[in-house]
Amino acid sequence: MARISLSYRRYALWLAALVLLIYGFFGWLAYQQYSEARRAFEQGEKAAAQGEIYTLLANTLDSLGREADRLARWDELYQQLAKPTYFTYWYAHRIKGGHEISPPFDALMLYDSKGKALGRDADNPLPSHLGQADAQQVFHPAGSDVRVVLVRPLARTTGKEPKGYLVLDASLLGNLKRGQMFVRVDPASLSFSLSAPTQDIRALRQALDYRPRDAGSVAVVDGLVLRMLFLIGLLVLLPTLGLIYFFTRLLGRNVRHVPEVVAALRAAQHAGETVDAPPAPPGLRIRELEQAEQSLLEYQRELTLANRTLDKKNRELWNLAHLDALTGAQNRRAFENFWQTLQSLSERKRRSMRLMLCDVNHFKAINDTYGHDVGDGVLKAIVICLQKALRRGEQLFRLGGDEFISVLLDCDDAQATAVASRCAAEVARYPFRDSLGVQEPVRLSIGISPATSDAGTPLNVLLRQADVAMYHSKRPSSGTITLYRDSLELAAGSVFSSSVNEAVYRAVETGEGLHMLYQPVRDLADNRIGYYEALLRIRHEGELLTPDQILPVVESRHLEKELDQAVIDALLRALYNGTIPPDTGLSINLSASSISSDSIVSRLDAFRPFLPALKIVVEVTETAxxxxxxxxxxxxxxxRSQGFQIALDDFGSGYSSLRYLTSMPVDVVKFDISLIRALDQEAHHRLVAHLVEFICSTGQQTVAEGVEDEFILEQVRKMGFSQVQGYQTGQPQELRPRGPQQLIVRPG
Amino acid sequence: MGHCGNLSRAILMLLLLPITAQAAVVELDTDAGIIATADFRNPDGDGDPVLILHGFLQTRDFPTVRRLAGNLADEGHPVLRPTLSLSVPRRSQSLKCEAVHTHSLDQDVQELGQWVAWLHRRTGRRIVLIGHSAGGHVITRYLARYPDAPLKQVILISIAPPVGRKPAAGEPRKEGELAEYSLAYCLRYATTRSAFHSYVDWGPLQMIAAMTGAQIPVKVLVGGNDKRLKPAWLERLRTGGVALAEVPGAGHFFDGDHEFELNDRIDKMLGDGD
Structure with a gap:
């Protein structure tokens, strides 16, 4: 339903019209009521007038009769009857010249007992002889009047023959008007239309003409009522219209002030400022409107403050959404937004764009070792270093964890590599040890996407390529910075191949495809196989997946402990079915997670029955x-107390190898292949030789890994290594099971 | 006594109430052929019968007369209170000055004589005559005409001689012709020459002579504040040997508190008469 919206002036006009209408209606209603009442009143007045005039007529006749009776007792009449000698004198002086009979009578005549008048008077209308049939009261027509003739016998004693008769003549109209209180009848309107003498009162009434007084008074009342209605109308309308005009003016000022306030508020709101109320209009004020304006002002202030707070929160939220709270670098969401922006880059610019992806080597280990606070500090420092190394306008994003990415625009491979080198150098120069207490060197692995030769290459492909290159940098013997090339795609393919994932998962969960190779570790003293290092392979589509392919999947999925358990199970089966030749031994590579796990001792408990006959070596890396x-x-x-030997694997490839040697229970130290391969360098050779000598002096055995040829074998022999491992002394091989082995159970 | 001879034919007593009652109206067929009426109270009272006569043109119902009659009746006196007819049969109203006055003093005296005779006959005792104002004038004339009347004493209250004046145009030459005289308080008094003179000719001297020459006690009682009585008349009464008593402060009609004083004086006078 549409709602009516009008200005207050229109409402005032409507109100005035409504007042006029209501007053007009009720005025018309009142006048109708009055008209009906007037008609009823007129009818009532007519009846009342008739009753009144009849009553007055009767009263007049009664009065005349009583007066006639009174005169009939007048002594002087009897005096005249007794001695009429002086009747003429008496009539002239006492009747005509006196006031004894008039009013109410106009003429009097005395008659003797025979009915003969005692005297004569030309002016006296009464007859000289009284007829026998004359009644006590007779009405005679006299124009518009009626003469009433009253006859009274004169007798002092009741029952006696009258001594004479008294006859009186009176004007009925005159007596009717005289001394009477006319309320409803207009006395001036009285007249008779009697045609013949009569004694009948009813005939007299019928001959009486009169007009109710109210005909005139009603007209007066009509005028009074109309004037009253008009005056009431004026009394109602004028103040009403005055009030409406007054309130319209009053309201107008106040109402017009409200839009001014609102306009000021709107202007202030656009400016994000609070505003004071515009000056109030002069004159009377309306409290409700003032309160409304004040409420608007307060509301605007609160709204402004709320907007400010909201802006601040929005900025905070944007920062939360787009900035990494820890490092202050832009986060993954910001990168995705930026990524969308990159979609619109021109082909030329896209060709000259490189993605630089990097993460911190062994960050998890640092985090776990020094705690999250130190880890967070490392990340902050990394960001500082990277932002310092990046060129102007290049943005740094933290994708998550220790992984950072930057988009390098207008850049070729050399420039990108230079930027990456500066980043790596900045990180390398940062005093992590002094500021955060991190003993190990903090290094980056950096992958750089290639220039896109194909304009249609999707940007996510570039991202993936950077990822592949970065992972390649993590590999042992790889440099810190890797430019993507297609050959890396093959090596990295397994990492991202879903089929490889499935093969790894299956092997971990069910042991299916799990294939162990055993590489002998020979004693240099007698060239005898001291023990075999169990090497993990997984059969997949007719090929064997190597640790380079398996471990990224395992590490990315955090399946280290599960994989270790699968290997343990496989090796136990191998032990039980006699795969490991007697008088040798078996070394097991365990991940850092397993080594740190509380359950590792119990999990390896199953190997204890084989300890008396076989040498069981647990290999751990420095990282672990x-x-x-x-x-x-x-x-x-x-x-170790249970009889296991502990070997420190890949010694020299990590951070603090010597530290571990002094603080950890290590029986065997396996020198990393990178150290062995570099033995042809003199300085390096001397260092390794001193290390071997040093380690041997502590009673620990040393193993040279990666002995690929006779030269190296000879070198390590001279250096005093206890054992060697490599293609020169024994390739990884399958061992045939020799059947179930008789276990030697040691008591306890 | 001529008037006594007429009683047998003229007196008609009509008792409107039983005789044992306290009041009755008595009618008298006067010698003039006019019926006159009187009020008769306490007819069987033991006291002296009293006849009270009203003043000029008044009736027996004049308040002074009525109150006094009532008091005397209550005191045990048979009281007759006639209304002089003044030629009006069964007159019951005071006659206006402007009326035709054909009556005369002699007719009044004649009616009074008839009433005295009737009362004396009715009671068998001598009568005490009391007159008020002009009624005293009629009584003095009655005393002079009938010195042997059966009276015991006469008390005249506020008695005044009539004062009259002839018409300015002169009296009519023919007897029986009416003219407007002035008599007593009536400035226009239509009467005949003889009738007028019957009143005015019986003046102060005659009245005092009648009072002082009576064989019975004649006492005069006047109000000390009676403006209608001229000092000269009062002086004549005093100097004429009339037994004059004055009620201080009383007016011509002994109204108000003086009504009781009047009653007491009358009672005392009646007692002194024994």
């Missing part, structure tokens, strides 16, 4: 040791 070092050290000590 720096993760929850105390837990790892405790577990290793317990295993």
């Amino acid at each position: 040791l720096i993760t929850r070092m105390e837990d790892a050290s405790s577990n290793l000590m317990r295993l």
Whole structure:
């Protein structure tokens, strides 16, 4: 339903019209009521007038009769009857010249007992003889009047013959008008239309003409009522219209002031400022409107403050949404938004664009070792370094964890590599040890996407390529910075291949496809196989997946402990079915997660029956040791006490190898292949030789890994290594099971 | 007594109430052929019968007369209170000055004589005559005409001689012709020459002589504040040997508180008469 919206002036006009209408209606209604009342009143007045005139007529006749009776007792009449000698004198002086009979009578005549008048008077209308049939009261027509002739016998004693008769003549009209109180009848309108003498009162009434007084008074009342209605109308309308005009003016000022306030508020709102109320209009004020204006002002102030707060919150929210709270770098959402922006880049610009993706090597280990606060500090420092190294206008995004990305525009491979090198150098120069207490060197792995030769190459492909290159940088023997090339795609393919994922998952969960190779570790003293290192492979589509393909999947999915358990199970089966030749041994590579786990001791408990006959070596990497070092050290000590030997794998490739040697329960130190391959360098050779000598002096065995040829074998032999491992001394191989082995159960 | 001889034919007593009652109206067929009426109270009272006569043109119902009659009746006196007819049969109203006055003093005296005779006959005792104002004038004339009347004493209250004046145009030459005289308080008094003179000719001297020459006690009682009585008349009464008593402060009609004083004086006078 549409709502009516009018200005207050229109409402005032409507109100005035409504008042006029209501007053007109009720005035018309009142006049109708009055007219009906007047008609009823007129009818009532007519009846009342008739009753009144009849009553007055009767009263007049009664009065005349009583007066006639009174005169009939007048002594002087009897005096005249007794001695009429002086009747003429008496009539002239006492009747005509006196006031004894008039009013109400106009003429009097005395008659003797025979009916003969005692005297004569030309002016006296009464007859000289009284007829026998004359009644006591007779009405005679006299024009518009009626003469009433009254006859009274004169007798002092009741029952006696009258001594004479008294006859009186009176004007009925005159007596009717005289001394009477006319309320409803206009006395001036009285007249008779009697045609013949009569004694009948009813005939007299019928001959009486009169006019109710109210005919005139009603007209007067009509005028009074109309004037009254008019005056009431004026009394109602004038103040009403005056009030309406007054309130319209009053309201007008106040009402017009409200839009001014609102306009001021709107202007202030656009400016984001609060505003004071515009000056109030002069004159009377309306409290409700003032309150409304004040409420608007307060509301605007609150709204402005709320908007400011909201803006602040929005900025905070935007920052939360787009900035990394920890480092202050832009976050993944910001990168995605920026990514959308990149979609609109021209082909030329896109060709000259590089993505630089990097993360912190072994950040998880740092985080776990030094705590999250230190880890957070490392990330902040990384951001500072990267932003310092990036060129002007290049933005840094934190994709998550320790992974950062930057889009390098107008850049070729050399420039991109230079930027990446500055980043790596800045990080390398940062004093993590002094500021955060991190002993190990913090290094980046950086991958750079290639220039796109194809304009249609999707940007996500570039991102993936940067990712592949970065992961390649993480590989041992890889540099810190890797420019993407297609060959990397093949190596990295397994990482991202869903079929590889499935093969790894299946092997971890069910052991299916799990294939163990065993590479002998020979004693240099007698060239005898001291033990076999169990090497993991997974059969997949007719090929064997290597650790380079398996471990990224496992690490990315955090399946280290599950994989270790699958390997343990496989090796136990191998032990039980006699795959490991007697008088040798078996070394097991365990991940950092497993080594740090409280359950590792119990999980390896199944190997204990084989300890008396076989050498069981648990190999851990430096990386594993720096993760929850105390837990790892405790577990290793317990295993060692149970008869297991502990080997530190890949020694020299990590951060603080010597530190671990002094603090960890290590029986065997396996030098990393990178150290062995560099033995042809003199300085390097001397360093390794001193290390071997140093380690041997502590009673620990040393193993040279990566012995690929005779030269290296000879070198390591001279250096004093205890054992060697490599293609020169024994390739990874399958061992045939020799059937179930008789276990030697040691008591306890 | 001539008037006594007429009683047998003229007196008609009509008792409107039983005789044992306290009041009755008595009618008298006067010698003039006119019926006159009187009020008769306490007819069987033991006291002296009293006849009270009203003043000029008045009736027996004049208040002074009526109150006094009532008091005397209550005191045990048979009281007759006639209304002089003044030629009006069964007159019951005071006659206006402007009326035709054909009556005369002699007719009044004649009616009074008839009433005295009737009362004396009715009671068998001597009568005490009391007159008020002009009624005293009629009584003095009655005393002079009938010195042997059966009276015991006469008390005249506020008695005044009539004062009259002839018409300015002169009296009519023919007897029986009416003219407007002035008599007493009536400035226009239509009467005949003889009738007029019957009143005015019986003047102060005659009245005082009648009072002082009576064989019975004649007492005069006047109000000390009676403006209608001229000092000269009062002086004549005093100097004429009339037994004059004055009620201080009383007016011509002994109204108000003086009504009781009048009653007491009359009672006392009646007692002194024994």
